[in-house]
Every structure is written in structure tokens, then in C-alpha cells.
Amino acid sequence: MAELYAPAPAAGDAGFKARVQRFGGHLAGMVMPNIAAFIAWGLITALFIPDGWLPNEQLAVLVDPTVHVLLPVLIGYTGGRMVHGQRGAVVGAVATVGVVVGADSPMFFGAMVAGPLTAYLLKLVDRATTERVRPGFEMLIDNFTAGIVGALAAIAGVLAIGPVMRVFTDAAGAGVDALIRHDLLPAAALLIEPAKVLFLNNAINHGVLGPLGVAESAETGRSILFLLETNPGPGLGILLAYLCFGPRALRPSVPAATAIQFLGGIHEIYFPYVLMKPSLVGAAIAGGGAGIVTFMVTGAGLVATPSPGSIFAYLANSPRGAHPGVLAGVVVATGVSFAVGSLLLGLGRRDGDEDAGRTGGAER
Amino acid sequence: MTGIDGRNVRKVVVACDAGMGSSVMLAGQLRRQLGSCPVVVEHHPVGAIPADADVVLCHTALTARARSRAPGSVVVGFRLFLGDPAVARVVTAVRTGGRVDDAGGS
Numbered sequence: 001m002a003e004l005y006a007p008a009p010a011a012g013d014a015g016f017k018a019r020v021q022r023f024g025g026h027l028a029g030m031v032m033p034n035i036a037a038f039i040a041w042g043l044i045t046a047l048f049i050p051d052g053w054l055p056n057e058q059l060a061v062l063v064d065p066t067v068h069v070l071l072p073v074l075i076g077y078t079g080g081r082m083v084h085g086q087r088g089a090v091v092g093a094v095a096t097v098g099v100v101v102g103a104d105s106p107m108f109f110g111a112m113v114a115g116p117l118t119a120y121l122l123k124l125v126d127r128a129t130t131e132r133v134r135p136g137f138e139m140l141i142d143n144f145t146a147g148i149v150g151a152l153a154a155i156a157g158v159l160a161i162g163p164v165m166r167v168f169t170d171a172a173g174a175g176v177d178a179l180i181r182h183d184l185l186p187a188a189a190l191l192i193e194p195a196k197v198l199f200l201n202n203a204i205n206h207g208v209l210g211p212l213g214v215a216e217s218a219e220t221g222r223s224i225l226f227l228l229e230t231n232p233g234p235g236l237g238i239l240l241a242y243l244c245f246g247p248r249a250l251r252p253s254v255p256a257a258t259a260i261q262f263l264g265g266i267h268e269i270y271f272p273y274v275l276m277k278p279s280l281v282g283a284a285i286a287g288g289g290a291g292i293v294t295f296m297v298t299g300a301g302l303v304a305t306p307s308p309g310s311i312f313a314y315l316a317n318s319p320r321g322a323h324p325g326v327l328a329g330v331v332v333a334t335g336v337s338f339a340v341g342s343l344l345l346g347l348g349r350r351d352g353d354e355d356a357g358r359t360g361g362a363e364r
Numbered sequence: 365m366t367g368i369d370g371r372n373v374r375k376v377v378v379a380c381d382a383g384m385g386s387s388v389m390l391a392g393q394l395r396r397q398l399g400s401c402p403v404v405v406e407h408h409p410v411g412a413i414p415a416d417a418d419v420v421l422c423h424t425a426l427t428a429r430a431r432s433r434a435p436g437s438v439v440v441g442f443r444l445f446l447g448d449p450a451v452a453r454v455v456t457a458v459r460t461g462g463r464v465d466d467a468g469g470s
Contacts, residue, residue, distance in 0.1 A: 018428040025381055025411050025429075032382045199425045202382050253446045260389065260445075268386040268423070269445045275425070276443070308385055 017198060024203020030079040030112055031206040035307045037074055038214070039317075041066045042304025046319050051221055053320055067218045072100045072111040079115030087126070087146050088119025094150035098157020103166055105173070106218055108211030110157070110165030118153040122146055169215065176212055176225065185224070185296060189288035192229050194281050197271040205229040210305045222301030222319045227292070230309035233330040234287035235270040236262045237337025238280055242273055245345040250276075265310025279344050287337025294332040298325025367465040368418055368438050370457030375404045377417035377437070379430055383409030386445055390421065397455050413437065419454060419464055427469030441468025 031038075041063070047053050048060040073096045080092020092115030099110035125145050133141045179185045195204055205228075213225035239261060243254040250273075257269045274280045295301070300322050306313035311330065318326045376394060380387035387407035395405045408414065410426045413434040422430045424441035431439050442448040450468055457464045 015428065017425075018432070021381070021426070022411065022429055025409070028382060029409060029411065032384055199381050199423065253444065256446055264389075266385045266389060266445075268380065271425070272423070272443050272445065 021199060021203070024200050024207050026079075026082065026116075027112060027207030028202035028205075029082060030075045030115065031108075031210060032202060032307070033078050034071070034074040035206075035305065037066075037071055038210075038304050038307070041071060042302075042317055045217070045221070046303045046317070049221060051320060063218075067106050067214060068103070069097070069100055071214070072096050072107050075108055076111040076115030076118075079112055080119035083116045083119035084123040084126075087122055087142075088116075091118045091122050091146055091150040091153060092116065094118070095153035095157050095161075098154030099162045099165060101158060101162075103162060105166075105169055105215045106211070107162065107165055107169065108214065109169055109172070110161060112207075112211075113165060114153065114157050114161050118149065121153065122149045125149055172212060173215060176216075180224070180296070183296070185228075186289040186292040188228055189285050189292060193234060193284035193288045196229065196267065197274045197281060197284070199268070199271065201229060201267055205309075206305070206307070213302075213305065217301070217303055220301075222303060222322060224292075224295050224301045226302040226305050226317070227295050227300060227326070227329060228288075230306050230314075231288060231291045231330060231333050232262050232265065232267070232309050232311055232314070233291050233333025234284040234337040235267050237287050237334045237339075238273055238283055238341045239270050240334070240338045241280075241283065241341030241345055245342050246273075262311055265306075265308025265313055267309055277345070280341055283337045283341035283344055286340045287333040287335075290336040291329045291333030294329040295325060298328055300325030300329055302326065366438070367463050369461065370454075370459070370464055371461045373403055373418040373458050373464065375406065375414075375417050376419045376421065376454070376458070377413055377434075378405065378407045379410040379413055379420055379422040379426065380407070381410060381426065383407055383412065387422075390445060390451070394421075394451075394455065398458055401458055403458055419458075421451060421454065424469030431466075438464055438466050439468075440464065440466070443468075 044059065044062050044066070045052070048056045049063060073093050076096025077089045077093040081089035095114040095118035096111045099114045100107045122145070129141055129145060192204055209225045209229055213223035216223035216225060236258065239254055239258045243251060246254070260266050261269045274284060301319065302317040303319050304317050306317045314326055314330065315323065378387040378391040378394065391405050391407040398405060410422055410429045411433060413420055413430060415436060417434055417437045420430050420434050420437045420439045421442060424443055427439055427441040440450055440454055442450040454464055456462065
């Protein structure tokens with residue numbers, strides 16, 4: 001089967017790719033361990049807000065503190081833990097509180113900065129003090145260095161990091177608004193789909209789109225941003241195209257891959273099928289773009305990040321009234337991606353199989 | 365590290381970007397396939413591979429990161445999440461002996 005594989009990209013390319021992946025991995029790594037909390041918030045929101053399935057004022061009070069305080073603090077905590085273990089986690093959480101108080105929108109990006117940064121400061125302080133502490137004073141010093149660093153970081157959060165990140169968050173939100181207003185959002189597929197198959201899927205969704213989407217959803221009850229990267233349609237279309245027109249040696253593995261991708265939501269499973277024949281990224285872009293158009297036309301959106309990007313997560317995260325639009329976007333994306341993918345696979349075979357061994361635009 | 369004999373492998377780590385999705389799936393499969401062997405199979409984010417991993421399996425798009433994170437482990441890149449020959453070779457080597465070489469990706 002090895003001859004079906006595309007050759008590995010050049011080493012310099014891989015170095016850059018690895019750097020981008022690593023940075024994105026850090027962003028996503030602060031969010032993904034906390035996805036269950038996002039789901040809990042999404043479920044509570046979808047059920048109990050005034051437009052929800054079971055409007056309930058008494059329970060709807062959970063919504064605001066969860067999204068404005070708990071979720072950012074969890075991100076700051078996890079970001080701190082990535083840098084400096086449990087001590088870093090604690091000061092990261094404290095610093096994040098400084099960023100979230102007084103903010104109108106959920107401060108996820110602020111938490112992604114404040115958490116790791118504060119943990120790094122504590123790491124430097126720890127490095128300077130551990131050698132010098134007299135026996136018996138370790139606990140006193142440890143607790144107070146962390147307490148002081150955390151307090152200072154929280155103050156800095158209120159006075160400096162918070163305002164700066166608020167400007168940044170507002171600018172990012174305004175940028176997305178402009179894209180939506182000028183009907184340019186479908187063009188996002190041009191970036192998202194190629195980056196996805198280079199394993200930047202989590203970085204894009206959990207590092208960028210998710211935090212922006214939660215800010216929007218907290219205000220309006222739904223966001224289209226959750227649907228951009230997570231749509232299982234483009235991948236499903238490509239897998240179905242492989243099932244019908246792909247190299248015969250690969251077809252037996254496709255049904256299982258399809259179930260894992262579409263039902264299980266693990267999109268990684270279809271990336272290799274695109275990497276083997278990089279021109280198929282065109283099918284993913286066409287499908288993704290068509291899906292976004294459909295989401296926009298139908299006013300679709302989700303309450304919270306559907307993670308993993310499974311059709312079940314889509315259905316569970318759809319607010320009341322959004323199911324038809326959400327499903328339509330998935331179906332359209334699947335159909336377009338399947339059609340373009342079939343064409344590309346069919347054409348590739350007519351040219352002989354050499355197409356399958358060439359790396360193309362997908363490596364950029 | 366360049367290679368290890370399959371019989372000396374005690375810990376296999378499957379790594380993916382988040383350590384929550386595809387690596388969990390593949391680790392589950394490997395655990396079943398290696399059930400009778402004295403081997404621990406774990407899944408981790410590629411940026412948090414434990415130092416005592418003998419063999420690290422990850423997609424070839426992630427091998428560069430895996431190698432810089434785990435210089436003391438044999439890193440084997442695969443391209444397919446289902447039925448990849450590189451994964452099958454590691455399973456065979458661990459079960460019946462034979463060399464596992466650092467391979468795949470960049």
C-alpha cells in the first residue's frame with residue numbers, strides 16, 4: 001500500500017509546520033481538557049435561557065457566572081499547569097480572575113495569556129528561591145511566593161492585561177462580524193480546510209473559533225463560528241468519494257473510518273485520505289464553503305463547541321429552532337465535497353496514479 | 365533513539381495533538397492486540413509524551429514534534445489510523461520479537 005502514499009514534505013517545511021502546530025497545540029491544550037465544562041454550560045444554556053427548551057429563571061442564573069468566570073478560570077488554570085504544574089495552575093487561575101472581573105464578554109484569550117504568563121513568572125521566582133530557602137521554611141516560602149505572585153498578577157490583570165485583552169477580543173469579534181456582514185465567511189473554508197488536514201484542527205477550533213463563538217453565543221444564544229471547523233460534512237463527503245471511486249486497496253478501510261469520523265467525531269481519521277491525494281483538499285474547501293453558505297442562509301448556529309465534531313454533538317448543541325439549518329449545512333457540505341471529491345478521484349485515475357504521489361497546495 | 369528490540373518494549377505511547385481523540389482510539393486497539401504482552405499502552409498529547417516511553421506512535425504529520433519532545437524514545441510515524449502497516453509491524457515486533465526502528469515522517 002506504500003505506493004499510495006504521498007512523499008513527506010521537505011524538512012524546512014516540516015520545521016515551520018511543527019512550530020505552528022506546537023503554538024496552536026498550546027492554545028488548544030488549554031481549552032480541550034475543559035471541554036466537559038463547555039458542554040455543561042452549553043446544555044444549561046440551551047435548556048434554561050428564555051428562548052430555550054425549558055425556560056427557567058431560577059436555573060438560568062447559572063449561565064452567566066459559568067461562561068464569564070468558571071470557563072476562563074479553568075482555561076487559565078490549565079494554561080498555568082502546562083507551564084509550571086500544580087503551583088502554576090493555581091496562580092494561573094488567580095491571575096485569570098483579575099482578567100475576567102469587569103469584562104462584558106468572556107475573556108478566553110485573556111485567560112490564555114494571563115494563566116501561562118503568571119505560571120512562568122512563578123517558575124522564575126521558584127528557580128531563584130528554592131536554592132536559598134533554609135530547612136523548615138519551605139512551606140512558608142512556597143505558599144507566600146505563589147500567593148504574592150498570584151495577587152500581583154490578579155492586580156495586573158485588572159489594571160493592564162484585562163483592558164488590553166478586551167481591546168483585542170473586541171477587535172477580533174468586530175473582524176468576524178465584518179466577515180459575516182460582507183458575506184465573506186464562506187471564504188474561511190479556504191484557510192480552515194487545508195489547515196485542518198495538517199493537524200491544526202484543534203488549534204483553529206479550540207484556540208480561535210471556539211473562544212470567539214462562546215463570546216457570541218453568550219450574547220445571542222448561538223454562534224455560527226462553532227460550525228466552521230467542526231462540520232463533519234466535508235470529511236464525510238471525501239470518505240464516501242473514496243468508498244465509491246478511491247483506489248481499491250483502500251476501500252475496505254473506509255466504512256469504519258466513516259463511522260468514526262461522522263458518528264464518533266474524530267476528524268483526524270479522514271486527514272490521511274486527503275494527504276494521500278492533496279488535490280482532494282479542493283473537495284474539502286468546496287464542501288466546507290458550501291456548508292458555511294447554507295449555515296448563513298438558514299441562520300444556523302450552535303450554543304457551544306461541538307466537541308468532538310460528531311453529528312450527535314451537532315444535534316445536542318443546536319438551540320431550539322436551529323436543527324433544520326444545522327442539518328442542511330451538514331448535508332450540503334457532504335454532497336458538495338462528495339461530488340468534487342469523486343471528480344478529483346476519477347480524474348486522478350484517468351491520468352494514471354501519478355497524481356496520488358504528488359504533493360500540492362495542501363502542504364502550504 | 366534509533367531502534368529497540370520488540371521484546372524489550374515495556375511502554376508504548378500513542379500520541380496525537382490533544383491526546384484525547386485519535387490517540388485514545390488507536391491506543392484502545394493496540395491494548396486489545398497486545399493484551400497478552402507485558403506492555404503498557406498509553407495515550408498522550410504529542411507535547412506531553414512521558415520520558416519512559418519506549419516506543420511512540422503518532423501520525424507522520426506530528427513526528428517532528430514527537431521526536432523533539434521524546435528524544436529517548438523510538439518514534440514510529442504512521443499515515444492511516446486504521447490498518448496502517450507501520451503500526452502492524454510494531455505490534456508484531458512486540459508480540460514475537462524483532463526490531464522496532466525509528467521511522468516515518470520528518
